[in-house]
Amino acid sequence: MTYEFILKFAIPSDLDGEVLETSLYESGCDDALIGIGLKGRLALEFAREAASAQQAITSAMADVKRAIPDARLIEVGPDLVGVTDIAELLVFTRQNMRKLVQSHLATFPLPLHEGRASLWHLSEVLDWFQAHQRRQVDSALCEVARVCMQANVARESRRVPTEQIRHFNDVLAS
Numbered sequence: 001m002t003y004e005f006i007l008k009f010a011i012p013s014d015l016d017g018e019v020l021e022t023s024l025y026e027s028g029c030d031d032a033l034i035g036i037g038l039k040g041r042l043a044l045e046f047a048r049e050a051a052s053a054q055q056a057i058t059s060a061m062a063d064v065k066r067a068i069p070d071a072r073l074i075e076v077g078p079d080l081v082g083v084t085d086i087a088e089l090l091v092f093t094r095q096n097m098r099k100l101v102q103s104h105l106a107t108f109p110l111p112l113h114e115g116r117a118s119l120w121h122l123s124e125v126l127d128w129f130q131a132h133q134r135r136q137v138d139s140a141l142c143e144v145a146r147v148c149m150q151a152n153v154a155r156e157s158r159r160v161p162t163e164q165i166r167h168f169n170d171v172l173a174s
Contacts, residue, residue: 003056005144006045007064008074013040020068027067029060042071053143057151073155078141079148080112081122089122090129090137107132121149 011020017036024034024044035043044064050056057076064071081089087097101108109124123145129135130142157165 001051001140002047002049003053003140003144004045004047005053005057005060005148006043006075006077007057007060008077009042009044009064009068009071010040010074011042011068011071015068023067024064028063029067032060041074042068053140053147057144057147061151073151076148076151076155078122078145079152080119081125082117082119086120086122086125090135104132121145123149 020036020042021034024032029044029046031048032044032046035045037043042064044060046056046060048056048060050059061073061076078089083097083101084094086092087094090097092100107128109120109128111118111120113119123142126137126142126145130137
């Protein structure tokens with residue numbers, strides 16, 4: 001199966017673009033479109049064949065790290081989405097999507113960030129659409145979104161001491 005996803009990295013800003021491209025290709029990233037727009041940043045849009053989304057994403061991450069050992073993962077996508085992103089993905093208007101969220105506050109997933117532009121984990125939104133709206137969603141997209149969320153949460157959790165994670169989990173569970 002082919003899985004489509006994006007990896008974003010912070011990289012040393014002194015890397016030559018041509019050398020970078022060659023190194024990524026030789027390390028196994030020949031199935032990615034490379035974006036080097038902002039100095040010190042790298043985005044790779046993959047279409048990788050693998051037995052699972054987890055295998056596709058983790059192998060791509062390893063390939064990038066092999067090519068650029070100092071690369072630091074910023075984000076794995078698709079994961080964080082706003083109302084407009086969800087609407088585009090599910091072919092709704094932004095207004096209809098906003099109304100749907102507002103009219104289902106009790107069951108719609110809680111946002112990761114709530115404010116002028118709220119953000120949700122795509123995986124949770126897709127699960128909600130399948131369970132509460134009986135809407136068919138591409139299974140590969142669901143799998144990729146779930147693995148992307150797990151990778152991003154794991155990356156973020158490395159910034160917090162383990163004992164603090166346990167403490168907050170205990171507080172949230174009670």
